[in-house]
Amino acid sequence: MDFAFSSDQDLLRETARNLLARECTPSVLRGHRDDPAAAAPLWNHLRDFSALGAGPTVDLCVFAEETGYVAAPGPFFATTALFQPVLGAIGSGLADRASTGEITGTVALAGADGFWTINKDRVKTFVLDADTVDVVALVEMSDGGGASVTLLEHPSARRVETIDSSRPVFEVDVTAGERIPVDADVVDALVARATVVLAAEMVGTARRLFDMSLQYAKDRRQFGVPIGSFQAIQHKLADMSLDLERAWSAVYYAAMALDADEPTAYRQRAVHVAKAAAGEAAKRAAKDGIQIHGGIGYTWEHDLHLFIRRAYASEALLGTTGWHHDRLGDLLFAKR
Amino acid sequence: MHLAWEPEDEAFRSELIAFLDEHAPSETRAQRDFAGEDAGEDLIPKWARDWQATLFDHGWMIPGYPPELGGRNCTPVQTLVYLEEMTSRGIPRSLHFPGYAIVAPSLLEFGNEDQKLLAPAAIRGDTIWCIGMSEPNAGSDLAALSTRADVHDDHFVVNGQKVWTSYATHSQMCCCYVRTNPDVAKHKGISLLIVPMDTPGIEVRPLRHISGSDGFAEVFFTDVVVPRENLVGGLDDGWRLTQGSLAHERAGLWVEGVARLEQSIDGLVELAKRRGVAADPIVRRRIAEGYQRAASLSALGYKGFTSFAQGTSAPEHSYMKMATSELGKALYELGMEIQGPYGPVTDVDRGEEHGRWVNSFFVSFANTIAGGSSEIQRNIIAQRVLKLPRG
Numbered sequence A: 001m002d003f004a005f006s007s008d009q010d011l012l013r014e015t016a017r018n019l020l021a022r023e024c025t026p027s028v029l030r031g032h033r034d035d036p037a038a039a040a041p042l043w044n045h046l047r048d049f050s051a052l053g054a055g056p057t058v059d060l061c062v063f064a065e066e067t068g069y070v071a072a073p074g075p076f077f078a079t080t081a082l083f084q085p086v087l088g089a090i091g092s093g094l095a096d097r098a099s100t101g102e103i104t105g106t107v108a109l110a111g112a113d114g115f116w117t118i119n120k121d122r123v124k125t126f127v128l129d130a131d132t133v134d135v136v137a138l139v140e141m142s143d144g145g146g147a148s149v150t151l152l153e154h155p156s157a158r159r160v161e162t163i164d165s166s167r168p169v170f171e172v173d174v175t176a177g178e179r180i181p182v183d184a185d186v187v188d189a190l191v192a193r194a195t196v197v198l199a200a201e202m203v204g205t206a207r208r209l210f211d212m213s214l215q216y217a218k219d220r221r222q223f224g225v226p227i228g229s230f231q232a233i234q235h236k237l238a239d240m241s242l243d244l245e246r247a248w249s250a251v252y253y254a255a256m257a258l259d260a261d262e263p264t265a266y267r268q269r270a271v272h273v274a275k276a277a278a279g280e281a282a283k284r285a286a287k288d289g290i291q292i293h294g295g296i297g298y299t300w301e302h303d304l305h306l307f308i309r310r311a312y313a314s315e316a317l318l319g320t321t322g323w324h325h326d327r328l329g330d331l332l333f334a335k336r
Numbered sequence B: 001m002h003l004a005w006e007p008e009d010e011a012f013r014s015e016l017i018a019f020l021d022e023h024a025p026s027e028t029r030a031q032r033d034f035a036g037e038d039a040g041e042d043l044i045p046k047w048a049r050d051w052q053a054t055l056f057d058h059g060w061m062i063p064g065y066p067p068e069l070g071g072r073n074c075t076p077v078q079t080l081v082y083l084e085e086m087t088s089r090g091i092p093r094s095l096h097f098p099g100y101a102i103v104a105p106s107l108l109e110f111g112n113e114d115q116k117l118l119a120p121a122a123i124r125g126d127t128i129w130c131i132g133m134s135e136p137n138a139g140s141d142l143a144a145l146s147t148r149a150d151v152h153d154d155h156f157v158v159n160g161q162k163v164w165t166s167y168a169t170h171s172q173m174c175c176c177y178v179r180t181n182p183d184v185a186k187h188k189g190i191s192l193l194i195v196p197m198d199t200p201g202i203e204v205r206p207l208r209h210i211s212g213s214d215g216f217a218e219v220f221f222t223d224v225v226v227p228r229e230n231l232v233g234g235l236d237d238g239w240r241l242t243q244g245s246l247a248h249e250r251a252g253l254w255v256e257g258v259a260r261l262e263q264s265i266d267g268l269v270e271l272a273k274r275r276g277v278a279a280d281p282i283v284r285r286r287i288a289e290g291y292q293r294a295a296s297l298s299a300l301g302y303k304g305f306t307s308f309a310q311g312t313s314a315p316e317h318s319y320m321k322m323a324t325s326e327l328g329k330a331l332y333e334l335g336m337e338i339q340g341p342y343g344p345v346t347d348v349d350r351g352e353e354h355g356r357w358v359n360s361f362f363v364s365f366a367n368t369i370a371g372g373s374s375e376i377q378r379n380i381i382a383q384r385v386l387k388l389p390r391g
């Protein structure tokens, strides 16, 4: 058991952090809100890291933590965490082009209920970034009970407004096309992996909210002293940092479990734990973050809400905290 | 980053398991939430004394120490493997922790050559120790302690009172923090003395725990004469030692804390099945939430261990102490809740597991109060880890 990063992983983190601090400022996020093209220059940098989608889960998590920290808009998550693994699962020739960043894609899988379990629903929901990617991979339950993938180039997609403009979501109608069969277990496994990557992103977003709140607590003065000297504020920040620390640890534990090919039940538990822990950390960082900021945190002009929006939207994506707890409950009660 | 242990560490685990299979007495496998907390049972029964000595003699008491201190010079990773294996099996090492977990490491770190010689018996359990820190007016604010030791040429004279002193009723020796200089800032006038409990002038009045079991005591000192050579570390340098001894206590505790949480989760699943609420979605979700928090804390413990083994400071210990103790309390309370009206029932025939959940709920408060309360842990995290200004 070793939680230390390799020097390559440390370098990857540093590179990502520096690049994103420069290229993905809050003004890019605000610009992207009105015009998706504002995120195009960012993708020109991130495309160089597309090969992470086909590599170890831990490495992708390292990068995703940093994209989460800046709430990066654009197709990086959808392409690397969802689309590339689907291409890999069906042995598509597009896989190489996706891993060089030449094409982008997303996956349409969730049905009417919004959860990412394979289904036969005619409308797929929560399809990420469907307006900007090249290909939508439609995943459906086939009549025999297995699954199929259909690759659709620029299908029509309806935007569904959410609180979070940094990651727009769409509905895509099921349409005709070549159904390529795929093992349902393989699909479940790649959704599980994407869930861990999203959890890593959420830990990054939660850390941003925490860092902003901690700094504010040191800077802001009331009653002649920094508000961070008040015990009510100190204990909030202590609890926020605890949730963040354990979510971080749960995420990398799950990523290591996936990379090590541990037994299925063991992996499943680790994935549910990671996403639920990240959900708790993100929500706490968001709520307590606003409270610690007081009135300024309530304004549109302050950047805090950009990350709060991302935190709550991610918490609901790929299974809510409650859903993951319920799946964990099923596993615990199925035992023996 | 990887999950597996190295082959030599797994070999170490196998050796331990073989030893336990051969030597561990049946009493160590009772799977209690808190060993030694049953009302009416001897605080430190004979089987527990024998078991501690057996562990010592085979180098399995503190395996990271050399053989003369009850160990086998194993690596820090192997110590972690050892703690994993012992705690996941619920096998206690000792039923009195102060001697091996706090006193011995402190004497080995801060004591002179003669004082270091007291360590083996403390670890083997041949000498039972108690720790005199808390007083009626000095709990969380330990530095406010007022038990006084007047300094004479070759001895001290101690007057004052300690309270909540665990094992004082059974101890031969006390590590006692005293005020040797009342005229300086409160942290600067404290010293640590080794006080034999049979010294004239010491009176021990037992106090029972909330669970009804024996456990701690009040200790009164009236003109107690303590030889000069019983001073540990420098005169007025005791505060530094309090920080050291509590650190020893915290370092390995998380493994035990996490194992206890896992044992509670397993117990809650079985309890829910027996009580016919295994299909209740609220019960299932709440147990699952507990599992998620326990599992993520376990991961945090291992992460902290990685930093610790690399020699960087590991603030994870404060997080782990606070979080495992608070979660433990919540899980026992959930066990009561699952039983509905039967939650408080301890009747052997009617209650679940002899009142395990309600009893352990009470006992679990020890962990959120003693050794730095949860509130104090949050203060430590805020001020030392997050570097927030003191209020």
Ligand SMILES: Cc1cc2nc3c(=O)[nH]c(=O)nc-3n(C[C@H](O)[C@H](O)[C@H](O)COP(=O)(O)OP(=O)(O)OC[C@H]3O[C@@H](n4cnc5c(N)ncnc54)[C@H](O)[C@@H]3O)c2cc1C
Binding pocket: B130, B131, B132, B133, B134, B135, B138, B139, B140, B141, B163, B164, B165, B166, B167, B216, B365, B366, B369, B370, B371, B372, B373, B374, B375, B376, B379
């Ligand atoms: C089972 C058990 C065994 C023990 N064994 C020993 C022993 O062997 N030797 C020994 O010396 N002592 C022992 N103790 C005593 C223990 O160390 C003290 O109980 C502990 O330090 C708290 O002190 P107190 O009880 O005086 O509570 P107080 O310090 O009076 O605290 C009361 C409440 O106020 C809160 N509080 C206090 N200060 C602050 C602050 N600055 N910020 C926020 N909240 C604060 C506390 O968190 C707590 O909730 C034991 C206690 C227990 C329960």
